[in-house]
Every structure is written in structure tokens, then in C-alpha cells.
Amino acid sequence: MTALNKSIEPGDSPDLTEERASGTFDTNAMAAVIYGSDKFAQRRREISEAISKIPELADSAPLPFLDRFGKVTEGSRKLSVILENIDKLIDPSSYEEGLHLYTEVMGMEGHPLALHEVMFIPALIAQASDEQQVKWLGRARRREIIGCYAQTEMGHGSNLRALETTATYSPETQEFILHSPTITSLKWWPGALGKSANWAVVVANLIIRDKNYGPHPFMVQLRDEDSHEPLPGITVGDIGPKMAFNGGDNGFLGFRNYRIPREYLLNRHAKVEADGRYVKPPHAKINHSAMIRVRSHMATGQGALLAHALVIAVRYSAVRRQGYLEDKSREVKVLDYQTQQHRLFPSIARAYAFIFCGFETIRLYDQLLIDVQNGNTSGMADLHALTSGLKSVVTYQTGEGIEQARMACGGHGYSMASYISEIYGVAIGGCTYEGENMVMLLQLGRYLVKSIEMIQNGKSRELGPMVAYLAENESEIDLNLGPNEYLKVFEYAARNQTWRATEKFQKLRNSGMSNEKAWNQASVELTRASRLHTRLYIMSTFINHVGSIVDQKVKGVLIDLLNVHVTYEVMDIGIYVQGLLSSNQMDLIRNQLYVSLETIRPNAVSLVDSFQISDMQLRSVLGRRDGNVYENLFKWAKSSPLNKTDVLPSVTQYLKPMMEKSKL
Ligand SMILES: CCCCCCCCCCCCC/C=C/C(=O)SCCNC(=O)CCNC(=O)[C@H](O)C(C)(C)COP(=O)(O)OP(=O)(O)OC[C@H]1O[C@@H](n2cnc3c(N)ncnc32)[C@H](O)[C@@H]1OP(=O)(O)O
Numbered sequence: 001m002t003a004l005n006k007s008i009e010p011g012d013s014p015d016l017t018e019e020r021a022s023g024t025f026d027t028n029a030m031a032a033v034i035y036g037s038d039k040f041a042q043r044r045r046e047i048s049e050a051i052s053k054i055p056e057l058a059d060s061a062p063l064p065f066l067d068r069f070g071k072v073t074e075g076s077r078k079l080s081v082i083l084e085n086i087d088k089l090i091d092p093s094s095y096e097e098g099l100h101l102y103t104e105v106m107g108m109e110g111h112p113l114a115l116h117e118v119m120f121i122p123a124l125i126a127q128a129s130d131e132q133q134v135k136w137l138g139r140a141r142r143r144e145i146i147g148c149y150a151q152t153e154m155g156h157g158s159n160l161r162a163l164e165t166t167a168t169y170s171p172e173t174q175e176f177i178l179h180s181p182t183i184t185s186l187k188w189w190p191g192a193l194g195k196s197a198n199w200a201v202v203v204a205n206l207i208i209r210d211k212n213y214g215p216h217p218f219m220v221q222l223r224d225e226d227s228h229e230p231l232p233g234i235t236v237g238d239i240g241p242k243m244a245f246n247g248g249d250n251g252f253l254g255f256r257n258y259r260i261p262r263e264y265l266l267n268r269h270a271k272v273e274a275d276g277r278y279v280k281p282p283h284a285k286i287n288h289s290a291m292i293r294v295r296s297h298m299a300t301g302q303g304a305l306l307a308h309a310l311v312i313a314v315r316y317s318a319v320r321r322q323g324y325l326e327d328k329s330r331e332v333k334v335l336d337y338q339t340q341q342h343r344l345f346p347s348i349a350r351a352y353a354f355i356f357c358g359f360e361t362i363r364l365y366d367q368l369l370i371d372v373q374n375g376n377t378s379g380m381a382d383l384h385a386l387t388s389g390l391k392s393v394v395t396y397q398t399g400e401g402i403e404q405a406r407m408a409c410g411g412h413g414y415s416m417a418s419y420i421s422e423i424y425g426v427a428i429g430g431c432t433y434e435g436e437n438m439v440m441l442l443q444l445g446r447y448l449v450k451s452i453e454m455i456q457n458g459k460s461r462e463l464g465p466m467v468a469y470l471a472e473n474e475s476e477i478d479l480n481l482g483p484n485e486y487l488k489v490f491e492y493a494a495r496n497q498t499w500r501a502t503e504k505f506q507k508l509r510n511s512g513m514s515n516e517k518a519w520n521q522a523s524v525e526l527t528r529a530s531r532l533h534t535r536l537y538i539m540s541t542f543i544n545h546v547g548s549i550v551d552q553k554v555k556g557v558l559i560d561l562l563n564v565h566v567t568y569e570v571m572d573i574g575i576y577v578q579g580l581l582s583s584n585q586m587d588l589i590r591n592q593l594y595v596s597l598e599t600i601r602p603n604a605v606s607l608v609d610s611f612q613i614s615d616m617q618l619r620s621v622l623g624r625r626d627g628n629v630y631e632n633l634f635k636w637a638k639s640s641p642l643n644k645t646d647v648l649p650s651v652t653q654y655l656k657p658m659m660e661k662s663k664l
């Protein structure tokens with residue numbers, strides 16, 4: 001697809017053309033806002049155009065028709081075509097261009113380099129010393145080696161202190177001896193570990209003279225670089241099919257007294273001297289930086305997944321006609337039903353909000369990386385708390401939004417032709433990976449409790465800007481609600497819940513209960529506080545971002561979208577604001593929400609078009625840009641391998657004899 005102002009092309013479904021004609025803004029200008037600059041939005045379009053000119057980059061069959069083996073093979077095949085053509089497609093030094101290329105061509109089902117780019121290289125950047133980077137980073141970037149990030153074990157993922165893999169230092173040989181002492185100590189889950197990676201960043205307990213210094217990252221060669229066979233002492237393989245990501249080879253890994261040189265501990269921050277002396281890192285949790293990085297990127301990543309589902313559901317809802325409103329001569333587009341709009345439009349707003357919020361967390365991570373390289377780790381706790389809450393809220397709400405999008409497509413949403421179930425499976429993986437959501441909400445909970453304790457101890461002025469509202473007081477709200485008043489409503493809810501949860505915890509503790517038990521008994525309330533705090537942050541970054549937009553038409557429609565967002569979010573947390581808002585005020589907000597759904601309606605298709613997700617990337621018959629759904633749905637079904645013959649061997653072998661037998 002080339003970028004036309006409103007993406008109208010000959011042969012498009014008239015229903016979608018009508019929708020695009022009613023849009024009030026330039027989708028290219030909106031794409032520039034979504035992708036951070038006009039230049040990058042333009043590059044994305046050029047890259048998509050360049051991809052479309054290389055037929056070998058297209059899927060050789062719709063992915064849902066491939067079995068696991070076929071998906072893994074297809075991923076490697078396309079990867080090799082990408083690498084043969086890379087200079088024609090992108091500027092290879094641009095991370096963002098590379099990400100777009102991979103996302104479009106490889107899709108979301110996983111591929112051999114997914115973790116290489118997302119965690120392996122970033123772990124080397126953050127945790128390898130300059131000398132180690134000279135040794136490995138260039139090789140990794142040139143893809144001479146394929147890496148992964150192997151931390152989680154069969155028995156433990158959340159509680160890193162209980163990992164069992166050991167790396168015992170031997171001063172005699174100046175080596176670490178990696179060992180997996182139990183079945184539960186097998187590394188389990190790391191993406192690309194099973195069959196693709198030949199190197200890994202392995203997280204193992206560092207043991208020096210019987211003392212355990214906790215989890216540390218080690219660079220470990222897993223396979224011979226010529227034969228790709230596992231090296232002696234290594235047991236490695238694929239963990240089997242998963243809910244989604246089945247083009248990826250999440251793996252298991254065990255070590256049998258496997259030796260690596262002392263220099264293979266990633267030692268930018270912590271070191272082991274030749275004689276076994278341990279040099280401490282500047283912050284106890286500095287080895288977690290690869291996780292903080294992915295969490296910082298997850299808001300945009302998840303926003304993009306939600307966007308995929310919405311492009312499909314909104315376009316389809318504009319071509320799907322079912323039932324009648326006033327005009328009984330023609331069935332109505334299902335997008336005109338208020339229930340359909342209520343199902344989809346708040347999610348469009350969330351997708352935009354997540355993407356804008358992600359800009360901010362990525363900026364904060366990039367700054368943190370520079371600070372840490374310069375020895376300043378003071379921002380780590382703040383970013384850890386923020387991204388812990390954010391990854392949990394965005395993954396959960398993205399899952400909810402995608403599932404609503406599927407249901408909004410009726411029966412065809414349930415078909416893999418919609419591709420929504422794949423998007424759902426991929427997205428909700430995010431509720432688990434990079435820290436299980438409840439566990440991460442409780443990490444933010446710790447931070448919120450500490451903030452309240454600072455206020456109680458008269459140190460309100462030391463609170464960071466994100467938690468300063470916890471020390472304020474709001475008991476009345478203006479009836480004439482605008483976005484900033486909605487923020488106040490959210491602040492009220494988050495503040496009340498945080499105080500309530502903290503006081504519950506403190507009361508239990510003061511009653512003589514152990515810290516841990518009191519924490520556990522307050523934990524549901526604490527997760528509620530974390531969610532409200534995070535939703536407040538998302539709303540506030542959304543408001544700030546819209547405020548900074550220059551193009552007036554784009555800004556206008558984003559203000560309309562913001563109105564959907566703030567009214568929907570406040571209605572959604574009604575139970576927490578009962579002490580602040582009267583039932584009249586709640587009715588007013590509800591009505592504002594319904595009005596804002598109507599206001600957005602003419603721009604709905606243009607808002608999802610603005611994500612500029614090509615048909616190739618979308619992989620959805622229902623979501624096609626041209627809206628020609630029905631003929632392509634039939635084509636898609638006919639291409640099913642089951643339809644290659646009219647009579648299946650299973651019919652001949654089992655059903656026919658059964659029917660014959662019944663006739664006797
Ligand atoms: C460009 C990228 C874009 C892509 C985006 C889309 C991605 C799509 C690709 C999909 C790829 C999926 C890849 C998935 C990979 C993985 O899943 S890797 C494995 C991830 N594993 C986890 O996340 C484990 C979760 N557990 C933890 O992180 C930790 O164990 C914990 C829960 C945070 C607790 O840590 P622990 O060390 O056990 O805690 P304590 O010893 O009790 O200490 C707690 C104190 O430490 C503070 N803290 C913890 N972590 C950090 C940190 N990172 N930074 C700063 N501080 C930290 C914590 O706040 C406590 O502080 P106090 O309250 O002051 O005590």
C-alpha cells in the first residue's frame with residue numbers, strides 16, 4: 001500500500017471508502033504522531049513498499065495453515081531472504097527500521113532472532129564491559145552468532161533468588177563451572193533457545209568459595225559454531241507447542257559441569273578477580289537491566305498489538321452489515337451500533353494512550369542507561385516501580401481489548417482468518433513474561449507503601465513527581481469536567497486506595513503479625529492501588545502528549561479520543577470515586593461518554609488506518625485495507641490443506657467403513 005492521504009484506492013469496498021471520506025484529518029500526519037516523527041513514519045511506508053517488491057518475503061502460505069515445523073521453517077526461510085536483501089530494505093544501523101522490517105515480514109509468531117534483538121544484544125550493551133563488547137557485540141550485530149536470554153527455570157521464574165543453576169568459580173583454572181543440579185533447575189522458556197541460538201546470556205548463581213553471591217549474567221556458548229550441535233555438557237531443546245508464538249522455539253537448557261572462562265561473566269558492573277575476589281556492582285539489582293529495558297518498551301509493543309486487533313475489528317465493522325436502525329431498506333453497518341462503539345472506541349483510545357506512554361518510558365530507560373554507565377543508579381528504583389505497574393496494566397487491558405475486538409467480529413472473529421486469536425495469544429503472553437503481572441503490581445505496591453511512609457514521616461517534599469499527589473487532598477470536583485478534572489478524579493481514587501491499602505498493611509503489622517503475613521493479607525488491596533496509580537500515569541501522559549501536538553486537525557481528533565478515554569476510564573473505576581462524585585455527576589460523565597462515542601464515529605476508520613499496518617503485517621482477511629472481505633474469506637477457506645481433495649483419506653479409512661457397517 002502506498003500512502004495516499006486517506007488511503008482510498010480503486011477497487012476498495014465502497015463502505016470503507018465512505019468511512020475514509022468522512023475522516024477529518026490526514027492519516028499520514030497522524031502516523032507521524034504515532035511513530036514519533038514524519039521522517040520515521042515515511043520510512044515505514046517506504047520499507048513496506050520495498051518489502052512488497054520482493055515476493056519471497058511474503059508468507060508462502062497463510063500461517064494458520066502451517067504446522068509447528070512449517071512455522072519454524074518458514075521463519076528461518078524469510079529471515080534468510082531478509083538478510084540477503086537487507087541493504088535494499090533498511091538502513092541496517094537503524095534499530096527502529098530493523099524492528100519494522102522484522103515485524104512486517106516475520107510477523108508476531110516468533111522467529112530465531114526475536115530474542116537476539118530484544119534481549120541478547122541489549123544485555124550485552126548494558127552488562128558487558130567495553131572489552132567484552134569488542135569481543136561479542138560486533139559478532140552479535142553482524143549475526144555471526146544467534147543469542148538468547150536464559151534466566152527462567154522450570155521451577156522458578158518470579159523469585160529470582162531461588163534460581164538453582166550455579167556458576168562456581170574455580171581459582172585454579174580461572175573458570176566458572178555451570179551446573180544444573182535438579183530437574184527444576186533446567187532453564188525453561190527462553191525464546192529462541194531450543195533450536196536457533198548458539199550463544200546465550202545465562203543467569204546463574206555466582207558461587208565463590210561456597211558463598212552464593214546471587215544471580216549474575218554469563219555469556220555462554222551452547223552449540224558448535226560449525227555443526228550447530230550442542231557442545232558437550234549442554235542439554236538443549238524445544239519445550240513444545242504453546243498458546244501462541246509457535247514459530248518460535250522457546251527452549252530448555254541444562255548444564256553438566258560445563259566450564260567457561262572467568263572473562264565470560266558479564267562484568268561491566270560486578271567482577272570476579274583471578275584470585276576469586278568479588279567486586280560488588282554499584283546497585284544490587286543492576287543485573288536486572290535487560291528486564292527493565294523490555295518492560296520499558298512493552299507499552300508501545302502492546303499498544304501496537306491492540307492496534308492490530310482494532311484495525312481488523314473497526315474496518316470489518318464498517319463493511320459488516322447486520323440488522324436495521326431507522327432505515328429498513330438497508331442493513332446497517334455494525335459499527336453504527338452504540339454497543340459496538342462502546343466495545344471498540346475506548347480500546348482505540350487505550351492503544352493511542354499506551355503508545356504515547358511508551359514514548360515516555362523508552363526515553364526514561366535510555367536516560368537511565370546513560371546514567372548507569374556513568375555510575376549513577378539513583379533512577380533505577382523509580383523506573384523499576386513505574387515499568388512494573390505499566391507492563392501489568394497495559395498487558396491486561398490489551399488482552400481485554402483484543403478479546404472484545406474478536407467478539408465484535410462475531411463468528412468470523414473466531415476464525416483464524418481474522419487472525420485475532422493469534423494476536424490475543426501473543427499479547428497475553430505479556431501478562432506473564434518479564435514478570436508475572438501480580439508479582440510486578442506488588443513491586444509497585446512496595447514503592448507506593450514507601451511513599452506513604454515518607455508522607456507519614458513528614459517527608460512529603462522528598463516525594464518524586466509521580467507520587468506527589470499522594471500527599472494532596474481533593475474532596476470536591478467541578479461539575480464542568482474537562483480532562484484535567486478527570487485526572488483529579490483519578491488522583492482521588494489512586495490516593496484513597498493507596499492510603500487504604502497501606503493502612504491495612506500497617507494495621508496488620510502493628511497487631512503483631514509478621515511483615516510477610518501482613519503484606520500477603522493486604523496484597524489484593526495493594527494491587528488495586530498499583531493499578532489505579534498506573535492508570536493515572538497513563539491518563540496523564542496521554543493528556544500531556546495531546547497537548548504537545550501541533551497539527552490542529554490531528555490534535556482535534558485526539559482531543560475527541562481523549563474525551564472517550566477519560567470518561568470511559570472514570571466510569572470504569574466508579575466504585576473508587578463514590579465518595580467524590582455524586583450520582584448526578586456520574587450520570588453526566590456517562591452521557592459525555594456516549595456523546596464522545598458519536599463524535600469519534602466518523603473518524604473511527606481513519607484512526608485505525610493511521611497505524612499504517614500493511615495487509616502483509618496484519619495477516620487478516622477481515623482486516624484487509626480494501627475491505628473486500630467476503631470473496632477473500634471464501635478464497636482463504638478454499639486454500640485450506642483439508643480442501644486439497646474432496647475425499648479425505650480419514651473418510652475412506654474410518655468414516656466410510658463405519659457408515660457402510662451401519663447400513664448392514
Ligand atoms: C525493543 C523491544 C520492544 C519489544 C517489546 C515487545 C516484546 C515482545 C517480545 C517478547 C519477548 C519476551 C521475552 C521474555 C523474556 C523474559 O520473560 S526474561 C525473564 C523475565 N523474568 C522476570 O521478569 C522475573 C520477575 N522477577 C523479578 O524481576 C524479580 O525477582 C522481582 C520480582 C522484581 C523481585 O526481585 P528480587 O531480586 O527477588 O527482590 P528482592 O531481593 O526481594 O528485592 C526487592 C527490592 O529490589 C528492588 N528491585 C527489584 N528489581 C529491581 C530493578 N530491576 N531495579 C531496581 N530495583 C529493583 C525492589 O524494588 C525492592 O526494593 P525495596 O522495596 O527497596 O526493598
Ligand SMILES: Cc1cc2nc3c(=O)[nH]c(=O)nc-3n(C[C@H](O)[C@H](O)[C@H](O)COP(=O)(O)OP(=O)(O)OC[C@H]3O[C@@H](n4cnc5c(N)ncnc54)[C@H](O)[C@@H]3O)c2cc1C
Nearest residue numbers: 149150151152156157158189190191429432433434435438
Ligand atoms: C511467551 C513467553 C516467553 C518467555 N521468554 C522468556 C525468555 O526469553 N527468557 C526467560 O528467561 N524467561 C522467559 N519466559 C519466562 C517468564 O519470564 C516467566 O514465566 C515469568 O517471569 C513468570 O514466572 P513463573 O513462570 O515462575 O510464574 P510463577 O511465579 O510460578 O507464577 C504462578 C502464580 O504465582 C503467583 N506468584 C508468584 N510469586 C508471587 C508472589 N511473590 N506474590 C504473589 N503471587 C505470586 C503469580 O502471580 C502467578 O499467579 C517467557 C515466558 C513466556 C510465557
